[in-house]
Amino acid sequence: MRSDIVKKKNVWQQNASADDADAIPIPQYFRSARQLAFFLLEEYRRTDQFISDSMQQWERRIDLSSADWRLAMEISIGVVRRQLTLDTIIESQLTRPREKVEAPLWTLLQIGAYQLVMLDQIPDHAAVSETVELAGKLQRVRWKKMVNAILRSISRLTADDIATEPQSNTIPLSADRYRSFSIGLFPNPIADPAGYLSKAFSFPLPVIRDWLTRFSVQQTMQMAQWFNQRNNLYLRINALQTGREQLLEELQAEGIQVSPGDEPQAIRLEEPVAMENLVGFSAGKFTIQDQSAMAAGNLLNPQPEETVWDMCAAPGTKTTHLAELMYNRGTLIATDVSCDRLEKIEQNASRLGLTCIETHLVNQPDEIWSTKQFDAILVDAPCSNSGVLGKRPEARWRLDEVSLKELNQIQRDLLEQAFQHLKSSGRLVYSTCSFDPRENEDLLQDVLRDHPERKLVRENRHLPGSPCDGGYQALIE
Numbered sequence: 437m438r439s440d441i442v443k444k445k446n447v448w449q450q451n452a453s454a455d456d457a458d459a460i461p462i463p464q465y466f467r468s469a470r471q472l473a474f475f476l477l478e479e480y481r482r483t484d485q486f487i488s489d490s491m492q493q494w495e496r497r498i499d500l501s502s503a504d505w506r507l508a509m510e511i512s513i514g515v516v517r518r519q520l521t522l523d524t525i526i527e528s529q530l531t532r533p534r535e536k537v538e539a540p541l542w543t544l545l546q547i548g549a550y551q552l553v554m555l556d557q558i559p560d561h562a563a564v565s566e567t568v569e570l571a572g573k574l575q576r577v578r579w580k581k582m583v584n585a586i587l588r589s590i591s592r593l594t595a596d597d598i599a600t601e602p603q604s605n606t607i608p609l610s611a612d613r614y615r616s617f618s619i620g621l622f623p624n625p626i627a628d629p630a631g632y633l634s635k636a637f638s639f640p641l642p643v644i645r646d647w648l649t650r651f652s653v654q655q656t657m658q659m660a661q662w663f664n665q666r667n668n669l670y671l672r673i674n675a676l677q678t679g680r681e682q683l684l685e686e687l688q689a690e691g692i693q694v695s696p697g698d699e700p701q702a703i704r705l706e707e708p709v710a711m712e713n714l715v716g717f718s719a720g721k722f723t724i725q726d727q728s729a730m731a732a733g734n735l736l737n738p739q740p741e742e743t744v745w746d747m748c749a750a751p752g753t754k755t756t757h758l759a760e761l762m763y764n765r766g767t768l769i770a771t772d773v774s775c776d777r778l779e780k781i782e783q784n785a786s787r788l789g790l791t792c793i794e795t796h797l798v799n800q801p802d803e804i805w806s807t808k809q810f811d812a813i814l815v816d817a818p819c820s821n822s823g824v825l826g827k828r829p830e831a832r833w834r835l836d837e838v839s840l841k842e843l844n845q846i847q848r849d850l851l852e853q854a855f856q857h858l859k860s861s862g863r864l865v866y867s868t869c870s871f872d873p874r875e876n877e878d879l880l881q882d883v884l885r886d887h888p889e890r891k892l893v894r895e896n897r898h899l900p901g902s903p904c905d906g907g908y909q910a911l912i913e
């Protein structure tokens with residue numbers, strides 16, 4: 437799901453120092469969790485490649501137990517997510533300016549600091565010694581002394597007792613558990629709530645400041661915490677293959693704790709499970725989709741035999757929902773600018789037994805690829821992803837004003853194009869996985885001013901954590 441994010445250098449690329457020419461070669465096989473985490477993080481820093489993409493690319497070279505694989509994921513994703521907090525802690529223990537520390541050495545320090553302050557299950561001595569040893573395995577013996585010294589001093593700062601509230605010497609581990617330090621490392625949360633929320637919860641300061649213009653400190657803190665924690669996953673039943681009660685029973689019989697969600701097709705997973713490995717997945721009985729996203733298809737409510745266009749369709753999570761709602765009857769055109777991602781729609785459709793979907797590649801954003809008029813159009817526009825920052829750990833570091841302006845132009849163009857192809861009796865759903873009004877209701881109001889023949893019928897505003905992903909959907913007729 438990466439191409440919907442406007443490309444921008446991540447924070448680590450901006451901080452990369454001169455020793456990149458002397459990059460540490462990627463090993464043929466990854467044989468320890470911390471080693472894999474190091475190379476995933478270095479790849480992200482050097483090339484901007486998402487952790488999940490590197491993981492997929494290196495899958496065959498990973499020689500790890502499933503526990504070590506999980507630890508590598510936990511560390512690498514956790515470091516990306518909590519980098520601002522980790523950097524604040526590491527910088528507090530440095531005797532030289534950060535710019536003087538080689539970038540891969542910084543990555544190593546982040547890996548060590550993450551284990552020390554965020555992971556209860558790893559004893560401090562193991563976090564320190566394993567990270568020091570990794571420096572040796574990377575053939576950077578000269579780093580060992582500094583890694584050892586910095587990590588030991590962070591360990592000495594870290595108190596054993598768990599606090600229950602935000603203070604200048606605490607950082608959140610979960611909603612009501614805070615790691616405390618023997619000295620204040622963070623801004624005072626009462627005097628400088630934006631500064632504290634940014635550094636202790638690890639979000640860019642302008643993002644926190646923006647949220648505080650719309651939400652209270654308490655609400656902002658709850659959202660920031662929700663984005664940092666592991667949340668329930670949802671799946672959408674394929675109504676052509678099964679009923680919700682039936683699938684609930686089948687999953688419970690496999691020992692999986694599930695319950696019905698709020699959307700009619702939604703099932704909530706009460707604990708993390710690798711859903712792709714379940715028999716029901718390959719049999720096409722369900723799709724993994726957050727219930728906020730399911731609301732888009734339900735709002736458009738396409739009917740059998742209608743002519744429907746899903747304009748920004750790949751990888752097809754919503755397209756397949758539309759096809760299911762149409763009972764696989766009618767015409768459903770799915771377009772996207774990404775060829776690779778279009779193939780995913782076809783794979784998903786085939787797994788789910790859906791045959792009414794036609795995929796088309798659009799090459800130019802303003803291309804009028806067809807003269808057809810549609811009964812229903814879904815514009816699931818590329819957006820900032822601000823509502824799904826928990827699922828996409830890299831996305832929070834790419835939110836900025838410039839990207840937003842570029843996205844607004846694309847969103848506006850897509851809507852204009854959709855109106856040209858919508859029957860006068862037709863309906864359109866505009867949706868994003870953002871909760872920023874500038875790419876939702878504000879933009880839509882502006883576009884609708886030029887279309888007095890259309891009216892806004894209904895809006896769904898999903899705030900992150902209430903109870904699912906953040907997002908926005910509007911029905912226009």
Ligand SMILES: C[S@@+](CC[C@H](N)C(=O)[O-])C[C@H]1O[C@@H](n2cnc3c(N)ncnc32)[C@H](O)[C@@H]1O
Nearest residue numbers: 440748749750751752753754772773801816818
């Ligand atoms: C939010 S994602 C779509 C997710 C998809 N609807 C789903 O539920 O699986 C936005 C998509 O818009 C595509 N996109 C970006 N610009 C586009 C354009 N001008 N026309 C069509 N698709 C575009 C991106 O490639 C990306 O796949």
